[in-house]
Amino acid sequence: MAGLFITFEGGEGAGKTTVIQHIFQKLIAQGIDVIQTREPGGIKISEKIRSIIHDPEHLEMEERTEALLYAAARRQHLVEKVFPALEQGKVVLCDRFVDSSLAYQGYARGLGIDEVYAINQFVIQDCSPDLTLFFDIEPKKGLERIAANKNRERNRLDLENIQFHEAVYEGYQKVKARFPERIKTVQAGQSLEAVEQDAMDIISSFLNENEKGGNNEINYYGDSR
Structure with missing residues (x-):
């Protein structure tokens, strides 16, 4: 039986990385077989690619190079960590996934959402999250949080x-x-406690629905099953 793939998305300073850690601990306490991971990263090769992408000295990095590096890190992460966990029936919590590439490289970098999506279809073999939480915060406020942290x-x-x-x-x-x-959507401009509670409510409801329905099949982009 396949597991469940839950991703956390949002702009810089949305607080999703802190929230995912807290939710991971709560799910463990509930006896749920869960793992926590991140993109880019999560495994050795992908973490090394992350260091290249995120290095502040690499300001000359071209947009398509950036998109391809994210895709390469994603593929290795899926093969080594995400796919095996899902095959074992685990719940996988992942900080960022394809939606980040669509928003950052596809739209903000101007490469085209459809174009970046096509690159990633090759990478992910049509596998998409079963549930995604988008942490919604105004960019200015998110950047202010970063400056203060x-x-x-x-x-x-x-x-x-x-x-x-x-x-x-x-x-x-x-x-x-x-x-x-x-x-x-989770309104991320609230207090950490409120954001965490809203996120946990969404995830708990989703897990309960899947447990009752016995529907643990991995979903696919564009596929409603």
Whole structure:
């Protein structure tokens, strides 16, 4: 029986990385067989690619190169970590997935959502998340959070101007409109406790529905099963 694939999406400073860690611990406490991972990264090769993509010294990186590096890290991560976990019936919580590439590289970088989607279809073999939480926050507020958090990893994307981050936000709105049944919105401008509770409510409801319905088949982009 296949597991369930849940992804966390949002712009810089949305707080999803903190929330995913807390939810992971809560699900473990409930006895759920769950793993937590991230993109790019999650396994050795993909973490090395992450360091290349995020290095603030790599400002000359071209848009298509960036998109392809994300795709390469994604493929290795899926093969080594995500696919095996799903095959074992686990719940997989992943910080970012294809939707990030569509919003960041497809829309904000101007490569085209459909074009970046096509690249990633080759990578993911049509596998998509069963549920995606989009952490919605105004780009300006998200960047203010980053500036105030001295412990947060500073990466190349943090150096982009506000117009880029606003374009990312617009890109996510288009991605949400394309996959409305899968993507659920969490208002990330609230307190951490409120954001975490809203996210947990969505996930708990989703897990309960799947348990009752016995529907643990992996969903696919464009496939309603």
